[in-house]
Structure formats: C-alpha cells, structure tokens
Amino acid sequence: MVIDKIKKVNNADEEKPQKNTKAADMLVGKWVKCDACKEILYKDDVHKNLSVCPNCGKHFRISARRRIAQIIDEGTFVETYEDMPETDPIHFDGYLKKIETLREKTKIKEAVKTGFGEIHGNKVVIAVMDGNFLMGSMGSVVGEKITLAIEDAIKEKLPFIIFCVSGGARMQEGMISLMQMAKTSAAVAKLDDAGLLNITVLTDPTTGGVTASFASLGDIILAEPNALIGFAGPRVIEQTINQKLPEGFQRSEFLLEHGFIDKIVERKDMKKTLAQILELHKK
Amino acid sequence: MSKKTAWDIVMLARDAQRPKAKDYIEKIVDDFIEFHGDRAFGDDKSIIGGIGRINGTAVTVIGQEKGSTTKEKMERNFGMTNPEGYRKALRLMQQAEKFHRPIITFVDTPGAYPGLGAEERGQGEAIARNLMEMSRLKTPIIAIVIGEGSSGGALAICVSDRIAMLENSVYSVLSPEGFASILYKDASKNKEAAEKMKITAKDLKELGIIDDIIKESENKEENLEFVSGELKNYITKTLKTLNKLNTKELLNLRYEKYRKIGKMEE
Numbered sequence: 001m002v003i004d005k006i007k008k009v010n011n012a013d014e015e016k017p018q019k020n021t022k023a024a025d026m027l028v029g030k031w032v033k034c035d036a037c038k039e040i041l042y043k044d045d046v047h048k049n050l051s052v053c054p055n056c057g058k059h060f061r062i063s064a065r066r067r068i069a070q071i072i073d074e075g076t077f078v079e080t081y082e083d084m085p086e087t088d089p090i091h092f093d094g095y096l097k098k099i100e101t102l103r104e105k106t107k108i109k110e111a112v113k114t115g116f117g118e119i120h121g122n123k124v125v126i127a128v129m130d131g132n133f134l135m136g137s138m139g140s141v142v143g144e145k146i147t148l149a150i151e152d153a154i155k156e157k158l159p160f161i162i163f164c165v166s167g168g169a170r171m172q173e174g175m176i177s178l179m180q181m182a183k184t185s186a187a188v189a190k191l192d193d194a195g196l197l198n199i200t201v202l203t204d205p206t207t208g209g210v211t212a213s214f215a216s217l218g219d220i221i222l223a224e225p226n227a228l229i230g231f232a233g234p235r236v237i238e239q240t241i242n243q244k245l246p247e248g249f250q251r252s253e254f255l256l257e258h259g260f261i262d263k264i265v266e267r268k269d270m271k272k273t274l275a276q277i278l279e280l281h282k283k
Numbered sequence: 284m285s286k287k288t289a290w291d292i293v294m295l296a297r298d299a300q301r302p303k304a305k306d307y308i309e310k311i312v313d314d315f316i317e318f319h320g321d322r323a324f325g326d327d328k329s330i331i332g333g334i335g336r337i338n339g340t341a342v343t344v345i346g347q348e349k350g351s352t353t354k355e356k357m358e359r360n361f362g363m364t365n366p367e368g369y370r371k372a373l374r375l376m377q378q379a380e381k382f383h384r385p386i387i388t389f390v391d392t393p394g395a396y397p398g399l400g401a402e403e404r405g406q407g408e409a410i411a412r413n414l415m416e417m418s419r420l421k422t423p424i425i426a427i428v429i430g431e432g433s434s435g436g437a438l439a440i441c442v443s444d445r446i447a448m449l450e451n452s453v454y455s456v457l458s459p460e461g462f463a464s465i466l467y468k469d470a471s472k473n474k475e476a477a478e479k480m481k482i483t484a485k486d487l488k489e490l491g492i493i494d495d496i497i498k499e500s501e502n503k504e505e506n507l508e509f510v511s512g513e514l515k516n517y518i519t520k521t522l523k524t525l526n527k528l529n530t531k532e533l534l535n536l537r538y539e540k541y542r543k544i545g546k547m548e549e
Contacts, residue, residue: 084547085547087545087547089490089545090479090480090481090490092466092479093479139545140544140545140546140547141545141547143545144545144546144547147542169434169435169456169457171456171457171462171465171466172466173456173545174455174456174480174481174482175454175455175456175480175481175482175487175490175492176490176492176544176545177456178434178435178438178455178456179438179492179541179544179545180544180545181411181414181435181438182414182418182438182441182442182541182544183541183542183544183545185411185414185415185418185442186414186415186418186419186442186537186538186541186542187542188415189415189416189418189419190538192415193419208435209434209435211407211408211411212395212406212407212410212411212414212435212439213410213411213414214411215407215411216405216407216408216411216412217411217412217415229407230402230406230407231395231397231401231402231406231407231410231435232395232397232398232401232402232406233397236397237397237398237399237402240396240397240398241398241399245399249399249402250402258403258404258405259405260405260408
C-alpha cells in the first residue's frame with residue numbers, strides 16, 4: 001500500500017516536474033522522505049511503525065516524549081525536575097535567549113526528561129535525552145537532572161535506565177559543561193557501589209562528552225541499529241588522519257564488533273528486551 | 284599577571300619551550316621509576332606513569348607529555364592520548380590505591396586523540412571509565428594543569444581532591460579553535476573565543492572549577508626551577524591536609540566537589 005502511494009508520487013515527479021512542486025506543497029505534513037532509502041513514506045505509517053522506516057528499517061530520531069510513550073507503561077510515568085531553571089555560567093552572548101526561543105518553538109524544556117515509571121510492571125528511574133533540543137548537548141541542567149535521577153534510583157533502590165542521544169558537551173556553558181561529565185560519572189559510581197542495575201541505550205547520535213561519560217558506563221549497554229556512536233566526530237577524525245573513513249565506521253554494528261556494546265536492539269523489541277533484563281535482575 | 288589576555292595565556296600554555304611533565308618529574312620526584320603499558324593493548328607514550336618520592340612521600344605520578352624535540356613530539360603523539368594511555372593511567376592509579384600511595388597528575392594535552400584506532404579501541408569508554416573510577420579511588424588525588432588542559436582528554440586524568448593550575452596554563456571544554464568553529468562557524472575567531480570561554484586559572488578559580496593557582500616566573504629561563512619549587516611546596520602542603528581525612532571523608536568531599544558544579548536551586 002505504501003509502495004503504491006510512493007509510486008504515484010514518483011510517477012508524478014517524472015511526468016510533470018512543474019506542477020509537482022505544487023503537489024508536493026499540498027502534501028507537506030503528510031509525507032516524509034526516508035533519508036536512508038529515499039523512499040517517500042506516509043507519515044502515519046511511519047508513526048505507527050515506531051518512527052522506523054517501513055521500507056528499509058532506518059530508525060528515525062524521536063523526541064523524548066515519544067520515546068517514553070514507547071517504553072513506559074501507559075499512565076505510569078511521573079516526570080521529575082521538569083522546571084529546572086537555566087543558568088548562563090560563562091555569560092555567553094544570546095545563550096539564554098536562544099534557550100527561551102527553542103523552548104517556545106519545540107515545546108521541549110531541556111535536552112533530557114527524567115522520571116519514575118514502569119516497564120511491564122517493573123519500576124524504574126528513567127532518563128531520556130532529546131536530540132531536538134540543542135543537539136541533546138549536556139550543560140548544567142542536563143548534567144544536574146541526570147545526576148538527580150541517578151540519586152533517586154539509589155534512594156529508592158530502583159534500576160536506572162538512560163536513553164542517550166547527544167552531540168556532547170554544551171559549548172555555550174564552557175567548563176561547567178565539561179564538569180557535568182565528571183559529576184554524572186561520579187553519580188554512576190555511587191549507583192554501582194549501591195549494587196543497582198544501570199542500563200544505557202545508545203541511539204543516533206551518541207557522541208563526545210556523553211559517550212565519554214555515563215553512556216559508556218552501563219552494566220548493560222544496548223544500542224539501536226545503525227546509530228552513530230563515538231567520541232570524536234567523523235569529520236574531525238577525517239581531518240586528523242587525512243583519509244576517508246570506512247563504511248559503517250562508528251555505527252552500532254561497528255561498536256558491537258569491537259566489543260563496546262552488549263546488544264543491538266530494534267525499536268520494536270526495545271521495551272520487551274528491557275523488561276526481560278529487568279525481570280532477570282529481580283531479587 | 285592580570286595584563287595578559289586569555290589568548291596571550293593560550294600562547295604561553297602552548298609554547299614549545301615551556302617545561303613539560305617530564306621536566307617537572309625530573310625536578311621534583313626523587314627515585315622516579317617509570318612503568319609502562321595498559322596490560323591489554325600497548326604503551327601510550329603520551330602518558331608517563333610511575334612511582335617515586337616527593338619530599339620523602341612515596342607517590343604515583345601520571346603526566347601527559349607532549350615532547351620537546353620533533354622526534355619526541357611524534358613519539359608522544361603531541362600529548363594526544365589514546366585509549367591505552369588512559370587505561371595505563373587507570374591501571375597505575377588503581378595500583379596506587381592498593382598500596383595507599385597518593386596520586387599526582389600533570390595535565391597537558393591538546394585533547395584526546397581523534398583517530399580511527401582510538402575510536403576502534405573505545406576512546407569514549409576509556410575516558411568515561413577513568414572519570415567513574417577516579418571519583419572513588421580510596422587515595423588522595425591532586426591534579427595540576429601545567430600547560431594545555433583541553434576537553435575530555437584532560438578531564439580523564441583530572442578528577443581529584445584538589446585541582447591546581449599553573450598561572451599560564453589553560454583548561455577548557457574544547458580548544459578555542461574548536462569552540463570558534465562550532466559556535467562562530469569560523470575557526471579563525473580563536474582569539475575572540477579564548478576571551479569568551481573562561482579558560483584561564485583566574486577565571487576558573489572564580490567559577491569554582493579549580494582550587495588553587497600556582498605562580499610562575501616572568502623569566503622564562505628561570506621558570507622551570509621556580510615552578511618546580513612552587514609545585515613541590517604545593518603538593519607537600521596539600522597532601523598534608525588531605526592525609527588528615529579518613530577515606531570516607533575524602534571520598535564524600537570529592538563527590539561533593541563535583542556534585543555542586545552546575546547545581547541550581549529549584
């Protein structure tokens with residue numbers, strides 16, 4: 001069915017290139033093009049398929065809100081630290097204004113959501129990063145919310161799960177951002193000392209200071225298929241070594257091959273996989 | 284001191300003639316023995332690690348070394364550490380914990396090496412592991428930024444009970460060039476970025492990121508001698524303070540030191 005619709009659009013493309021622009025405009029909002037296989041997809045179909053391309057299986061980036069709806073049992077999510085105020089530690093020109101505009105535009109408050117919830121009845125503390133907010137970068141609010149969530153898990157003796165998506169440290173907060181790496185990692189050490197389960201899920205993209213802190217410190221590290229995961233960005237590496245990077249470099253499958261993640265899990269299987277792991281850790 | 288711009292200090296911190304970790308180790312660590320290797324992959328020469336005595340106290344020393352001659356710079360990868368370097372550092376720091384030796388780290392790097400092999404061997408994991416483990420090592424840790432302390436590559440040997448910076452060193456989330464190319468889309472605005480980023484010892488002390496500033500001599504020829512003396516005094520004095528704490532107090536204070544950075548009132 002999807003394929004038929006796509007064929008229609010594609011044929012229209014070839015026959016009447018002029019009029020097609022108008023047709024495309026009319027379709028705005030209902031159709032999306034998969035950036036991997038280039039197929040034109042009906043948005044509703046993509047949505048029903050958990051934001052995974054029904055044609056090629058590409059996992060599109062999704063908001064924290066949608067992720068929580070996919071993972072946490074309906075009606076059990078209780079959000080924490082939602083209204084943490086922003087800071088501007090190095091007084092970077094236009095930073096607070098940018099945050100404010102972004103909040104209005106995206107209706108997202110920061111690059112991570114934290115809270116309590118249940119996965120097939122198993123209580124957890126969960127943190128879900130959101131790449132739609134300044135590339136999921138970690139500044140003081142993100143670092144603080146993640147640390148508080150980990151401390152909540154310790155206090156309540158609950159497993160901790162974090163879905164990662166991030167461009168790394170938030171440059172606009174200078175050294176304060178870098179220090180969030182140390183802060184969150186120290187909190188993970190406490191979680192570890194408390195003997196509690198820590199599952200990190202790496203999604204596209206997980207890079208920089210987030211890879212170099214809590215994302216890499218899970219007892220169990222899962223990843224979505226074909227997610228970009230690395231410390232340095234591919235462009236920086238290419239410039240440094242002055243050669244093209246091999247196909248698939250820094251993708252989930254590459255990390256699995258090199259021993260840095262436990263398992264690649266498709267989005268459709270994520271919830272049941274997490275539930276299975278949680279069940280196996282029940283005392 | 285205060286007349287220098289942040290960019291002037293960046294230039295001083297990067298000066299090829301500036302004393303390096305090896306020079307300070309030679310000056311202030313008696314009976315130093317260097318140890319090698321991460322026991323898994325190799326020996327990263329951008330990190331010098333070993334044991335010796337400072338003013339009679341046995342310590343473990345970890346130093347990032349950029350190298351002085353062209354040949355040495357190449358060997359030491361210009362101080363850009365690979366995962367095996369961070370893992371060597373962690374191995375030696377855990378050894379220090381076992382034998383109750385304090386740890387002294389000297390930080391001087393343009394950043395963790397952004398290479399193909401570094402990614403294959405888990406650069407992110409290596410740095411993350413150090414941050415986590417250093418936060419709970421049951422022995423005092425003093426970190427000293429002696430030149431360029433750039434990004435996660437520096438932080439990976441910086442988690443400590445006390446962190447000091449030499450007066451003409453910098454400590455930053457990224458190099459001013461990298462910062463400018465990300466936020467100004469123009470790497471040539473590095474000088475402007477340096478002023479904005481708050482990367483000098485003075486700025487970072489005000490921000491509460493570092494504890495102490497170690498003075499330098501205005502005379503370049505005398506600087507190694509002068510700074511070595513200051514370092515020796517600083518380390519001796521600081522270890523004396525830290526040794527008064529029991530392990531629990533030490534670790535609680537270390538956690539709180541990082542816990543409070545970027546904490547806000549709701």
